[in-house]
């Protein structure tokens with residue numbers, strides 16, 4: 001590329017207005033939402049960075065394909081197009097549509113796991129972990145050593161610790177490990193990529209032990225582009241060739257098409273195993289639907305068939321990775337602590353380093369997310385002690401970037417707001433819980449600001 005400026009590789013045909021509010025209004029909205037950003041009506045948010053899942057903008061090609069949707073209950077031609085498109089990239093023999101990623105996980109782990117089993121992963125996403133634990137198995141995270149330090153930069157911080165995988169298999173015994181998972185990119189580990197070299201090494205350990213390897217493929221296109229940029233020998237391969245090479249190292253995958261499927265809903269489960277596929281389809285019929293639609297409309301299958309191919313376009317990926325890094329680099333250049341290097345789909349603020357005066361039990365991540373909303377109507381999400389309680393390893397605030405939704409000036413605005421909050425960080429107070437549900441408390445918790453300490457002289 002000869003030019004320095006990387007532009008959005010699209011022009012805008014349909015716009016959705018966003019609503020300005022005043023600081024006084026936002027104070028009121030926050031109080032009404034009990035200081036929990038999940039409880040805010042989306043209309044009261046100016047820039048919504050809560051998640052990149054299902055929040056992307058579809059292309060004209062996707063909308064055109066939607067009109068081609070065949071809504072037949074069985075044997076829909078939309079399923080044929082969906083299966084062919086998935087197989088073109090992923091290469092697996094069986095493609096089972098599901099309504100989203102977690103439905104694929106539930107079916108996979110129900111069929112493959114039982115009580116007492118152990119499932120290693122670089123880092124399990126929360127629904128993956130929950131579905132494994134639901135069948136009585138144990139979900140074990142084996143991130144590489146570099147992943148533990150948020151400020152340390154490394155090209156492939158999403159890698160699995162291969163030596164730890166071998167040790168775990170030797171310790172618990174091969175019979176108790178029904179599958180190994182590799183999450184690309186590693187969402188819970190900061191959206192960091194996994195290298196081809198690491199996937200190859202994990203695959204070799206699996207093959208040696210006769211254990212199937214499954215990918216959690218939600219952000220496979222972003223991962224492929226990071227490999228192209230950062231791993232020796234891949235600069236001249238297309239993202240699609242890289243994805244194909246990676247999936248050939250495994251035996252199947254789960255996928256949430258709400259991410260790199262570029263769709264607003266959908267997912268799938270793939271396997272090369274004929275016997276497993278039959279069991280999975282039986283379970284699918286029980287709760288999701290017939291195997292040629294799996295809980296989706298024909299039009300959704302069409303949108304995904306087009307979307308997974310678009311996510312691999314190089315001009316899109318160049319813009320996607322550059323625009324996420326743009327946000328991360330602009331704030332970190334001003335001293336704002338973030339997980340380094342910037343990930344593919346999100347920037348993670350290190351709330352513990354941002355607000356060192358707020359103790360962990362006063363939720364620095366929630367305090368920071370609340371301030372970003374108050375200052376500029378930006379919605380983010382805490383990934384720390386409110387979400388994971390005692391199991392939290394870091395106190396982060398995630399700013400997830402929806403695909404093809406916000407322009408550079410939206411991101412410039414986000415940078416400005418973060419820097420304003422950073423400038424007055426000493427005055428930010430901690431938060432206290434006033435209500436919590438017995439599980440997944442972050443979705444419904446109520447909180448309030450801790451009163452300013454009364455100084456005694």
Ligand SMILES: Cc1ncc(COP(=O)(O)O)c(C=O)c1O
Nearest residue numbers: 053100101102125127187218256
């Ligand atoms: C890595 C990863 N796996 C699985 C899922 C679950 O997908 P879904 O939300 O479609 O159920 C997500 C969703 O955010 C994810 O990021």
